[in-house]
Amino acid sequence: MGYVLSREGLDQVLQGLGTEYRLYAPVLKMGEGRFADTDVVRYDFVTSLDQIELSKKSDYAFKELLTPLSETLFFFTEGEVKVADKDVRDVIVLLRACDLHAVKRLDQMYLANGTEKDWFYQRIRDHVRFALIGCPSSFENCFCASMGTNVAPEGWVFSLEEADGGYRCAVADGTLAGLFAEHADAEADVEPAHVVENDTKVRVPENVPTAIYKHQMWDEYTVRCLKCGRCTIACPTCTCYTMQDVFYTDNGRVGERRRVAASCMIDGYTDVAGGGQYRRTGGERMRFKVLHKVHDFRARFGYDMCVGCGRCDDICPEYISFAACVNKLADAVDALGKEVDGDE
Ligand code: SF4
Ligand code: SF4
Structure with missing residues (x-):
């Protein structure tokens, strides 16, 4: 199922989705880059198409939405432990094919790496769905074709990409089709665009002695x-994290345990x-x-x-x-x- 939409039409769709989901997407932050007078593209909460940066690669990935940089897991007192509450509203994250492949890696690490699933990851992950940003051409330094991640895996609910002054969207989740149909200019066969070749090519060795x-x-x-x-x-x-116990009192028996991002x-x-x-x-x-x-x-x-x-x-x-x-x-x-x- 696919649709051609004007800018206004897609904006109406996103606003409609926004009544049920929190939408997160790449956003251009002017002047907020690491160095003076530099910009950065980071993930943020959005409510309209105007806020979304579709023409650039995001400098930072979506992953903090699934694995926050700092997350309080539980609180402890002298005799009790209480799991921290979590805002677990349903979320749609707009991302590219490589990043949807990255979700598979995060799921592997947190949900299928050993006998136990990571309960804290799971409770966030259960509420997150993904929308695919089509990639008609490669960005600098990308080598997704070499890694076999240029074509998106299953798991996106709809796709979007700019084309001919408007937008083309494929809808994989039938429950969303009505919303797209309501605001579309026309139906169309839409296959999300994907990169076929990158300038950067990587040869991964099969066996490493x-x-x-x-x-x-x-x-x-x-x-x-x-x-x-x-x-x-x-x-x-990258999924490495460390644990921090933060004590509220001098006796060291009341406080909270946080999971905090780390780096090798x-x-x-x-x-x-x-x-x-x-x-x-x-x-x-x-x-x-x-x-x-x-x-x-x-x-x-x-x-x-x-x-x-x-x-x-x-x-x-x-x-x-x-x-x-x-x-x-x-x-x-x-x-x-x-x-x-x-x-x-
Ligand atoms: S190691 Fe691979 S997945 Fe990680 S930032 Fe570099 S290119 Fe992307
Ligand atoms: S840790 Fe080393 S390789 Fe990584 S960004 Fe810093 S300087 Fe570059």
Whole structure:
């Protein structure tokens, strides 16, 4: 089911949806970027089409809607524990194909990684639905085609994209068809647009020998990486968090437990008792992150964690390219394979 709508028509649809759902979408924040006089595109609550930025890639992903940067899980007193209440109104999030693939990764980590589902994630996730923003062309640094995430998986309720001065929408959830039909100019066959090829291409190695852990390719990142963690905060698939107990009183028996976003790239993440630290250098942290994204996750779940959105490359203050690193990894794996063949 598909529809052609004018700008006013789609705006009416979104306002109609807004009576039942809270809508979240990429929003251009003028002058709110990291540096002076820079803009940023971030997810925010929207009520009209005018507020939504459809022509740019969002600098930060949608993931804080499912995994808040800081979330109070429960409150404790001397003898009781109370689960924190949560505003769990139904939500529709507008996102692109790569990010819908990222939702699958988040679901995997929180709902299908071990014997127990993450109850706190589940109670948010149960109320979130997704609308697909069509991608007629690639953005800078995207490599979704290399990662097989350029075509959206199932799970979106409707799609939208600009075309011919208006909008084309496919509606997958039949319960929404009436609303679209009411405000549409015409019915049409609509397939959400997707990127076929990116300028950036990545070659993911199939098997990574353990000899790669001590390879000199990582030394470059010890010199260049600031260990700031921006790449992981922008990444739609990074899920690391830490726990914080916040005490309200001096006796330390009343307070709350929070789940707070963390990053494998920053200081403190691998600290252990006695002053130990498993990964001190930028090179070691880059190795851990890259192998997790394109090897370790696949070894456990059968598909890669990285969805090729390119946000880590967009945001790195040192211009470190994750895509280039994966290609270097593939070359290093090839070279190691030849060394082994030569030894035989
Ligand atoms: S590692 Fe980089 S390209 Fe891959 S999903 Fe994360 S931010 Fe996107
Ligand atoms: S790779 Fe770049 S963004 Fe990531 S921690 Fe290092 S310097 Fe920061």
